[in-house]
Amino acid sequence: MDLRAFQDIVHKTRDLRRTQTLPKFSPADRDTLIRKYHPDYRERAYRPIQFGPNAGDRTVRELACLLEGESPVPADLPLTPDQTADVLVVGGGGAGCAAALHAHGKGAKVILATKLRLADSNSVMAQGGMQVAIAPDDSPVQHFLDTLKGGHLKNDHQLLKVMVEEGPTIAKWLVDLGVLFDRDADGNLQVKKGGGSSKPRLLTCSDYTGLEIMRVLKDEVLNQKIPLLEFSAAVELLSDGQGACTGAVFQDLDNKRFVLVAAKAVILATGGIGRLHIQGFPTSNHYGATGDGLALAYRMGAPLVQIDTFQYHPSGAVYPEQLVGQLVTEGIRSEGGHLVNVKGERFVNELDTRDVVSSSIILECEEGRGVRTASGREGVWLDTPLIEVEQGEGALEKHFPAMVRQYERYGVNIRKDPVLIYPTLHYQNGGVKIDVNGETPVKNLFVAGETSGGLHGRNRLMGNSLLDLMVFGKRAGLTAADRAKSMQQGTLTLAHLDQFRAEARKHGVSNQITSPMILPAYTRTPT
Amino acid sequence: MAKAEFDTENVIDQEEVLRPKMVTVEIAGKTHQVPDGITLMKALWYTGHEVIRGAGCLGGFCGACAAYYRTKHDPKVKTCLACSTAVEDGMSFSLVPPFPARKATYNLSELKDPKQDLFELYPEAPLCRNCNACTEACPQNIDVREGVWRAVFGDFKAVSEMFMDCVMCGLCVPVCIADIAPNLVAVYASRAQGVHYTEKPKGLFKRIEEIQDGQYQEDWDRILRMSDEELQTASANIK
Ligand SMILES: Cc1cc2nc3c(=O)[nH]c(=O)nc-3n(C[C@H](O)[C@H](O)[C@H](O)COP(=O)(O)OP(=O)(O)OC[C@H]3O[C@@H](n4cnc5c(N)ncnc54)[C@H](O)[C@@H]3O)c2cc1C
Numbered sequence: 173m174d175l176r177a178f179q180d181i182v183h184k185t186r187d188l189r190r191t192q193t194l195p196k197f198s199p200a201d202r203d204t205l206i207r208k209y210h211p212d213y214r215e216r217a218y219r220p221i222q223f224g225p226n227a228g229d230r231t232v233r234e235l236a237c238l239l240e241g242e243s244p245v246p247a248d249l250p251l252t253p254d255q256t257a258d259v260l261v262v263g264g265g266g267a268g269c270a271a272a273l274h275a276h277g278k279g280a281k282v283i284l285a286t287k288l289r290l291a292d293s294n295s296v297m298a299q300g301g302m303q304v305a306i307a308p309d310d311s312p313v314q315h316f317l318d319t320l321k322g323g324h325l326k327n328d329h330q331l332l333k334v335m336v337e338e339g340p341t342i343a344k345w346l347v348d349l350g351v352l353f354d355r356d357a358d359g360n361l362q363v364k365k366g367g368g369s370s371k372p373r374l375l376t377c378s379d380y381t382g383l384e385i386m387r388v389l390k391d392e393v394l395n396q397k398i399p400l401l402e403f404s405a406a407v408e409l410l411s412d413g414q415g416a417c418t419g420a421v422f423q424d425l426d427n428k429r430f431v432l433v434a435a436k437a438v439i440l441a442t443g444g445i446g447r448l449h450i451q452g453f454p455t456s457n458h459y460g461a462t463g464d465g466l467a468l469a470y471r472m473g474a475p476l477v478q479i480d481t482f483q484y485h486p487s488g489a490v491y492p493e494q495l496v497g498q499l500v501t502e503g504i505r506s507e508g509g510h511l512v513n514v515k516g517e518r519f520v521n522e523l524d525t526r527d528v529v530s531s532s533i534i535l536e537c538e539e540g541r542g543v544r545t546a547s548g549r550e551g552v553w554l555d556t557p558l559i560e561v562e563q564g565e566g567a568l569e570k571h572f573p574a575m576v577r578q579y580e581r582y583g584v585n586i587r588k589d590p591v592l593i594y595p596t597l598h599y600q601n602g603g604v605k606i607d608v609n610g611e612t613p614v615k616n617l618f619v620a621g622e623t624s625g626g627l628h629g630r631n632r633l634m635g636n637s638l639l640d641l642m643v644f645g646k647r648a649g650l651t652a653a654d655r656a657k658s659m660q661q662g663t664l665t666l667a668h669l670d671q672f673r674a675e676a677r678k679h680g681v682s683n684q685i686t687s688p689m690i691l692p693a694y695t696r697t698p699t
Numbered sequence: 700m701a702k703a704e705f706d707t708e709n710v711i712d713q714e715e716v717l718r719p720k721m722v723t724v725e726i727a728g729k730t731h732q733v734p735d736g737i738t739l740m741k742a743l744w745y746t747g748h749e750v751i752r753g754a755g756c757l758g759g760f761c762g763a764c765a766a767y768y769r770t771k772h773d774p775k776v777k778t779c780l781a782c783s784t785a786v787e788d789g790m791s792f793s794l795v796p797p798f799p800a801r802k803a804t805y806n807l808s809e810l811k812d813p814k815q816d817l818f819e820l821y822p823e824a825p826l827c828r829n830c831n832a833c834t835e836a837c838p839q840n841i842d843v844r845e846g847v848w849r850a851v852f853g854d855f856k857a858v859s860e861m862f863m864d865c866v867m868c869g870l871c872v873p874v875c876i877a878d879i880a881p882n883l884v885a886v887y888a889s890r891a892q893g894v895h896y897t898e899k900p901k902g903l904f905k906r907i908e909e910i911q912d913g914q915y916q917e918d919w920d921r922i923l924r925m926s927d928e929e930l931q932t933a934s935a936n937i938k
């Protein structure tokens with residue numbers, strides 16, 4: 173059958189669907205659904221980690237290999253620092269920029285090192301918005317409860333309380349820097365409703381929230397003249413031989429040389445893992461989302477939490493082929509867009525949490541109610557034209573200009589036709605264990621943003637990540653800057669790496685991959 | 700079983716969806732065969748190019764992958780984002796190296812008159828000669844030339860709205876005959892709009908005070924003492 177015939181089914185059933193409301197699943201049904209269809213429950217994809225702080229814990233094979241991997245740094249690397257800083261921030265996304273700006277503001281000498289260009293990150297792609305409980309009928313407490321529910325009650329309560337309570341203050345910081353959040357008629361920040369939230373709580377900059385925030389933060393980092401090391405990938409941390417972190421080794425991606433930075437405190441803000449393509453999933457993540465920070469912290473002895481759970485965003489593009497894996501904004505569902513199977517039926521309340529919606533889509537496809545493309549992919553429809561039927565012509569262009577453009581490039585008009593979607597690997601729910609100031613159990617090693625874990629439980633709620641980045645980036649930056657004032661630079665050793673290598677040998681682990689990965693190996697090599 | 704039946708039935712099988720054929724493209728002057736319809740970025744990988752500078756978000760948001768391209772028989776060289784543009788037969792393209800534009804530095808909150816200060820920070824901005832090259836270079840279809848004029852005339856609100864789509868790819872910069880970096884002027888104007896000319900969000904300030912005044916303390920005390928079952932019920936019941 174051709175594409176048009178399939179799409180016609182969606183057009184024909186629209187009016188009928190508009191009259192339906194789908195109930196959300198009961199907690200028991202949610203659980204059954206997720207256990208049966210969510211990729212987190214595919215036994216085959218998992219194995220125990222063989223050694224290190226999380227020895228015996230299960231995670232996906234791709235991550236286990238990365239954590240057990242071999243450092244590219246030779247044991248006899250000369251350890252003279254090329255540069256020194258009070259606070260070394262690794263990663264140029266939202267968490268890294270927030271940390272660097274706050275540490276710099278406190279008077280610390282900061283270096284911001286990043287693998288690609290400053291701001292080339294996952295943060296720049298966030299479209300849906302940032303959750304902050306500011307509406308009159310909303311409260312931080314309700315935000316707390318919604319997030320807990322979304323995270324299956326596995327969230328770290330302390331971290332979560334800090335995040336929701338500092339949300340409004342951090343929103344003010346961004347407003348004061350000139351971030352242009354959408355406004356209500358009365359000049360207040362407009363809030364929109366997001367999946368899994370009981371109240372409208374999403375602050376947005378049309379569908380360019382991350383881009384707008386990152387444009388401003390990058391501009392400010394440059395205004396403050398914070399020294400940058402771009403195209404420099406952290407490949408190993410440095411320790412003082414007594415378990416505290418004292419800096420990092422980078423590889424300059426232009427000339428492959430090692431660069432050593434000595435620092436009193438290090439903040440890892442290296443983002444997520446999408447480019448590991450866990451379980452073969454396509455991903456919405458940026459080029460550098462290879463989980464480097466997890467591997468670095470792990471080798472240093474920092475324990476990880478909840479690394480057996482990942483977020484597969486319900487709406488990854490399936491067609492056209494050029495867009496595979498890319499995110500289709502959740503805003504469409506927030507605004508009432510339906511998910512529709514091949515027969516033209518809805519099958520899940522579109523505003524349920526991501527894990528539930530993704531599981532439902534996988535169920536539809538596994539039971540043969542998905543639409544398949546000739547390249548072997550499968551998906552269900554997201555009824556975008558419905559938005560204009562409900563809100564009038566021009567609504568998509570007004571509220572979702574980025575998405576209109578995303579499809580227009582390949583000749584697809586989302587105002588006229590629905591789009592095919594399937595879950596895409598989106599977010600690492602867990603990460604390095606941190607306290608409320610972003611510090612790990614390894615002294616003077618801080619982690620902020622997606623690389624950290626615990627806050628989101630087993631499923632992150634939409635819009636909570638941008639808030640997480642800003643709040644914990646700030647707290648890590650401030651704490652690290654304070655710490656640096658009252659201490660001396662420690663010595664630089666690779667003692668932790670020697671120990672890690674000894675552990676690997678002891679456990680008979682060989683054939684290790686080189687870790688961190690730095691960039692995915694997409695370049696085709698001659699066969 | 701139903702599944703097998705659907706397997707053939709639910710397949711979109713028309714030709715343009717399949718795209719099995721190979722096309723000829725020229726990358727930085729060299730001819731290669733690549734599958735039709737893949738992105739320029741994937742064509743680079745496919746042909747063995749290692750991309751470090753020139754790839755970022757891979758989703759059309761970061762502007763790292765600015766590229767020049769030309770299609771068969773068309774003399775016009777166009778611009779695009781390599782991660783978000785499909786190849787076609789006879790296309791030639793190259794990634795664009797970074798351009799050393801000057802960014803002014805400023806402390807926005809301390810500026811007294813940002814609309815006037817623009818002329819000190821970016822003295823070249825009012826020298827625009829209306830050539831429209833910047834607008835033609837913009838892969839995001841922003842009317843860049845118009846934006847520069849709006850900034851010069853102090854309509855920062857319009858600038859902020861027009862440049863919300865700007866991915867900072869910098870393609871509008873090297874083409875400018877007046878040495879203006881329109882995207883940097885726009886970032887300045889947009890931020891100034893936010894800091895100086897946008898209403899203060901009172902509801903937000905009120906919430907910050909409420910939190911500082913401990914208005915939620917009682918709720919917290921109650922909630923943080925709850926067992927998991929109680930939390931489950933509490934979170935299931937909020938409206
Ligand atoms: C498409 C998309 C849409 C999203 N939408 C939303 C949304 O609407 N709302 C929301 O709240 N969240 C959203 N998220 C999630 C959120 O954007 C991310 O979780 C968040 O941006 C992560 O921020 P970060 O600062 O931790 O990491 P990133 O922003 O990914 O930054 C990591 C940085 O570290 C650098 N880096 C990586 N490894 C190294 C290394 N070894 N050495 C040096 N530097 C390194 C990277 O190059 C990058 O600059 C979205 C995510 C994606 C992918």
Ligand code: SF4
Nearest residue numbers: 837865868869871882
């Ligand atoms: S305005 Fe300039 S920097 Fe911004 S998207 Fe257009 S060409 Fe790129």
Ligand code: SF4
Nearest residue numbers: 827828830831833875
């Ligand atoms: S390229 Fe420069 S001179 Fe030409 S219209 Fe744009 S800003 Fe003006």
Ligand code: FES
Nearest residue numbers: 755756757762782
């Ligand atoms: S890689 Fe970010 S826009 Fe293309």
